[in-house]
Amino acid sequence: MQGNGFKIGSIVAFLALTIYYLYPTIQWSLEQNYMDELSPSETAQYREENREKLQSLRENTLSLGLDLQGGMHVTLEVGVPQLVRELAGDNADELLNDVISVASTRAFENDTDFIDEMVAEFESRDPNARLSRYYRNDAMDITRRSTNEEIATFLKTQRQSALDRAVEIIRTRVDRYGVTEPSILKQGNNRIVVELPGVEDKERVRNLLKGTARLEFRLAADADAFRSFVDQVYQYYDNTQQATDTTGQAQFNPLTEVLIPAQNPYLVGYATADDTARVMELLNTEDIQRMVPRNTTMMWSANPLPGQGGQDLYQLIGVRTQVELTGDVIEAASVQFDPATNIPEVSMTMNSDGARTWGRITGANIGKPVAIVLDGYVFSYPNVQTKISNGRSSITGLDGVEEAEDLVNILLSGALPAPLDILEERTVGATLGAESIQAGLNSILVGLGIVTIFMIVYYRTGGGIADLALILNIIFILGILAAFKATLTLPGIAGIVLTIGMAVDANVLIFDRIREEQRTGKTIKAAIEAGYANAMSAIIDANVTTFFVGIILFSFGVGPIKGFAVTLMAGIAASLFSAIVITRVVVDYLIQAKHKAVSFG
Amino acid sequence: MRWFETPNFDFNGSRKIAYAISGILFVASLVAIFVQGLQYGIDFKGGKEIVLDFEQPVSVVDLRSELAEPLGNAPEIKLFGSESEVLIRTDNESPISEVQDIITSNIQSLYPDNPFSVEKTDVISARFAEDLKWGALQAVIYAIVIIFIYILIRFRNWTFSAGAVAALVHDVVIVLGLFTILSNHVPFSLQIDQAIIAAFLTIVGYSLNDTVVVFDRIRENSNVHKGMDFMPMVNKSLNDTLSRTVITSLTTLFVVAVLFIFGGEVLKGFSFALLIGIVLGTYSSLFVASALVVELEKRTTKSK
Numbered sequence: 001m002q003g004n005g006f007k008i009g010s011i012v013a014f015l016a017l018t019i020y021y022l023y024p025t026i027q028w029s030l031e032q033n034y035m036d037e038l039s040p041s042e043t044a045q046y047r048e049e050n051r052e053k054l055q056s057l058r059e060n061t062l063s064l065g066l067d068l069q070g071g072m073h074v075t076l077e078v079g080v081p082q083l084v085r086e087l088a089g090d091n092a093d094e095l096l097n098d099v100i101s102v103a104s105t106r107a108f109e110n111d112t113d114f115i116d117e118m119v120a121e122f123e124s125r126d127p128n129a130r131l132s133r134y135y136r137n138d139a140m141d142i143t144r145r146s147t148n149e150e151i152a153t154f155l156k157t158q159r160q161s162a163l164d165r166a167v168e169i170i171r172t173r174v175d176r177y178g179v180t181e182p183s184i185l186k187q188g189n190n191r192i193v194v195e196l197p198g199v200e201d202k203e204r205v206r207n208l209l210k211g212t213a214r215l216e217f218r219l220a221a222d223a224d225a226f227r228s229f230v231d232q233v234y235q236y237y238d239n240t241q242q243a244t245d246t247t248g249q250a251q252f253n254p255l256t257e258v259l260i261p262a263q264n265p266y267l268v269g270y271a272t273a274d275d276t277a278r279v280m281e282l283l284n285t286e287d288i289q290r291m292v293p294r295n296t297t298m299m300w301s302a303n304p305l306p307g308q309g310g311q312d313l314y315q316l317i318g319v320r321t322q323v324e325l326t327g328d329v330i331e332a333a334s335v336q337f338d339p340a341t342n343i344p345e346v347s348m349t350m351n352s353d354g355a356r357t358w359g360r361i362t363g364a365n366i367g368k369p370v371a372i373v374l375d376g377y378v379f380s381y382p383n384v385q386t387k388i389s390n391g392r393s394s395i396t397g398l399d400g401v402e403e404a405e406d407l408v409n410i411l412l413s414g415a416l417p418a419p420l421d422i423l424e425e426r427t428v429g430a431t432l433g434a435e436s437i438q439a440g441l442n443s444i445l446v447g448l449g450i451v452t453i454f455m456i457v458y459y460r461t462g463g464g465i466a467d468l469a470l471i472l473n474i475i476f477i478l479g480i481l482a483a484f485k486a487t488l489t490l491p492g493i494a495g496i497v498l499t500i501g502m503a504v505d506a507n508v509l510i511f512d513r514i515r516e517e518q519r520t521g522k523t524i525k526a527a528i529e530a531g532y533a534n535a536m537s538a539i540i541d542a543n544v545t546t547f548f549v550g551i552i553l554f555s556f557g558v559g560p561i562k563g564f565a566v567t568l569m570a571g572i573a574a575s576l577f578s579a580i581v582i583t584r585v586v587v588d589y590l591i592q593a594k595h596k597a598v599s600f601g
Numbered sequence: 602m603r604w605f606e607t608p609n610f611d612f613n614g615s616r617k618i619a620y621a622i623s624g625i626l627f628v629a630s631l632v633a634i635f636v637q638g639l640q641y642g643i644d645f646k647g648g649k650e651i652v653l654d655f656e657q658p659v660s661v662v663d664l665r666s667e668l669a670e671p672l673g674n675a676p677e678i679k680l681f682g683s684e685s686e687v688l689i690r691t692d693n694e695s696p697i698s699e700v701q702d703i704i705t706s707n708i709q710s711l712y713p714d715n716p717f718s719v720e721k722t723d724v725i726s727a728r729f730a731e732d733l734k735w736g737a738l739q740a741v742i743y744a745i746v747i748i749f750i751y752i753l754i755r756f757r758n759w760t761f762s763a764g765a766v767a768a769l770v771h772d773v774v775i776v777l778g779l780f781t782i783l784s785n786h787v788p789f790s791l792q793i794d795q796a797i798i799a800a801f802l803t804i805v806g807y808s809l810n811d812t813v814v815v816f817d818r819i820r821e822n823s824n825v826h827k828g829m830d831f832m833p834m835v836n837k838s839l840n841d842t843l844s845r846t847v848i849t850s851l852t853t854l855f856v857v858a859v860l861f862i863f864g865g866e867v868l869k870g871f872s873f874a875l876l877i878g879i880v881l882g883t884y885s886s887l888f889v890a891s892a893l894v895v896e897l898e899k900r901t902t903k904s905k
Binding site: 111203425428432435439450451454455457458497502504505508509512544546553555 | 721732814856864
């Protein structure tokens with residue numbers, strides 16, 4: 001047994017470490033079983049009393065991936081092109097817009113950095129031009145003389161801070177929404193990966209994550225000018241119809257087919273949700289755009305009015321292009337209920353600057369409507385009754401309490417620095433997750449059963465020893481996963497199952513070698529010695545190459561694939577240790593201390 | 602129990618047959634891939650996928666005709682594991698909530714008495730799909746390059762690297778080919794997605810494992826039996842390691858078969874890829890990798 005002291009020591013050390021790391025997981029599942037038996041009120045009380053203990057257990061337990069416990073996985077991308085355009089503010093011109101759009105296509109096609117592409121594209125148009133003309137910023141030390149390189153650095157810092165802020169804002173929103181154990185991580189220089197276990201209402205979460213909540217207060221269009229514009233539009237389509245329709249058939253106006261004219265001077269008309277796209281198509285023609293009064297634009301109402309025949313109709317409203325006030329001035333917001341109708345609304349208080357401007361606007365426009373616009377849709381356009389000097393305003397016309405609550409959440413967590421796009425969204429229901437866990441467990445058990453029996457039949461005592469190593473191996477893998485705070489996913493479980501088959505490989509190599517050595521006439525002791533020694537180089541080479549594959553998978557894979565790579569690598573490390581060290585110690589012990597004849601079949 | 606105790610198969614003699622088999626499979630796979638195109642899954646193609654779990658069995662044909670018009674672009678609809686679970690894939694570009702509403706309302710009118718729940722939804726934008734595809738391609742290329750270099754360093758002979766890598770390419774191309782050919786003839790999804798790429802790389806690692814063990818024995822034998830010709834020595838090494846190759850392949854095949862049967866619908870394509878990959882990997886390390894090393898060695902010694 002001499003010489004095995006170190007090996008035995010390391011086995012004990014590894015086992016102790018594994019138990020240390022797996023202890024919280026075991027404890028946690030015991031606690032959960034205990035809580036399952038309690039009544040709901042008792043559970044709540046128990047949770048309250050043991051909050052800290054449960055919290056720390058939970059943090060250290062081997063966590064399950066969303067594919068196993070159910071939930072929502074979302075990859076968001078910060079709209080860097082939009083951010084860059086907005087940073088230029090009023091300085092932006094057609095050239096910049098064009099450069100940005102060319103650069104964003106190219107960055108996507110070539111998988112390169114957008115900002116680098118943008119600078120390159122800008123310089124290719126005029127090598128002497130300076131981007132600094134768009135981005136002068138005294139606070140950031142950007143002057144007219146700043147080089148394009150300095151601007152690129154400036155834009156990259158801005159991108160980084162936009163990403164950081166977006167992450168913060170999303171964290172606030174998710175926390176307020178109340179998700180247990182959310183994970184919000186940055187990925188690359190413009191992406192955010194959000195994992196939300198156990199989320200039920202996907203649509204609400206989607207809006208919460210993306211919600212820019214760009215709140216704007218705008219004045220309504222000038223009533224007379226807008227009215228005559230609307231009349232012109234209807235007439236225009238009447239005329240084009242007559243011009244093209246020479247067959248004398250019944251009159252038919254393509255616009256009135258989809259848009260119902262309105263009496264209200266601020267409205268173009270009413271349309272159903274399905275028809276809104278067609279209406280915009282008809283209104284966005286060059287001829288019509290030329291007729292639109294100066295400083296005027298048209299926006300749809302956010303919520304429909306109940307129309308005839310049960311059809312919900314949306315209003316197309318004329319508003320000014322100029323934005324009088326934005327959501328930045330909102331200091332406090334809360335959900336209130338209209339005392340008369342009990343319909344929820346969001347009531348807002350502005351800061352002193354905002355309140356002053358609001359007072360001025362309302363004072364100057366008594367009797368006219370002010371549109372409250374959120375993310376490009378008009379939520380309401382009440383007529384101003386009196387001058388409002390206390391900075392109060394409210395958003396009405398909401399869908400329900402939940403929408404009101406989420407809106408308050410978004411308004412208070414701050415506006416996102418740039419729009420976020422959902423690039424990827426995966427949700428798994430809790431039932432499918434539970435089925436997957438069951439399927440994974442079954443596979444592990446059946447696989448383990450078949451392999452252990454086969455090994456004993458084929459290699460006798462040696463096989464039994466390998467089986468012991470195999471079972472320890474699985475425990476080690478779980479310990480390694482827990483220690484690295486890795487997440488167990490379904491592909492991860494598949495990795496464990498695969499490891500069961502491949503982990504015995506090292507022992508197969510060793511045992512076959514021992515048999516070979518025995519055939520050359522060596523004693524069992526010498527054969528074992530030679531078997532382990534000669535099999536080693538093959539074992540190392542074979543495992544190192546597979547380990548490389550694991551590293552590559554880990555670096556390039558996303559989500560669940562990373563989980564597979566982690567278990568694959570953990571499996572290789574653990575199986576090398578258990579197949580070489582543990583089996584050797586057991587074999588030596590049986591032969592030397594017990595003087596048993598170890599059979600390798 | 603002992604199998605292949607002292608086998609003495611003539612692997613080199615059967616080389617020509619192996620070339621024919623591999624050649625046919627390889628070319629057939631390439632043809633299938635070029636003619637039919639790779640059947641990309643949602644990860645690499647983008648789109649929306651929804652899995653519904655009904656209380657009672659449903660008819661895919663009815664669902665298809667019900668949803669074809671409202672969703673547009675002929676949605677892909679197939680069973681997902683059982684008669685009452687279906688997967689619907691669509692390229693409809695509306696936001697997922699609208700697509701889900703369309704699906705829900707149309708199915709409710711088709712099956713008013715068969716309630717269902719949404720098990721799983723996946724939405725991948727075309728841009729993200731491009732990124733995933735590029736990542737997967739990079740992973741495969743890097744894996745092959747690193748393996749080539751590692752074997753070159755360990756065995757100090759480029760013919761070994763070339764033989765190993767050729768065997769890997771052989772394995773992956775044939776598995777891809779089989780996936781393409783079989784995709785419309787098996788009752789489960791064989792679309793190429795991220796999990797399949799992981800399976801490919803595992804096959805690569807596994808097949809390599811086998812190959813490296815044989816190479817290791819060739820290296821050892823060439824030190825022990827210095828006077829032996831290269832070809833018989835390769836043959837001897839293959840025979841020496843045959844028992845181990847077969848046993849390891851068997852144990853791995855057992856667990857992968859278990860995974861295929863018990864692992865659930867989500868892992869079907871993944872474990873199917875592993876299943877054929879392991880058989881191919883074992884075959885290629887016995888008949889392709891070493892045979893190529895022999896060919897290459899013959900050429901290089903002749904030219905010297």
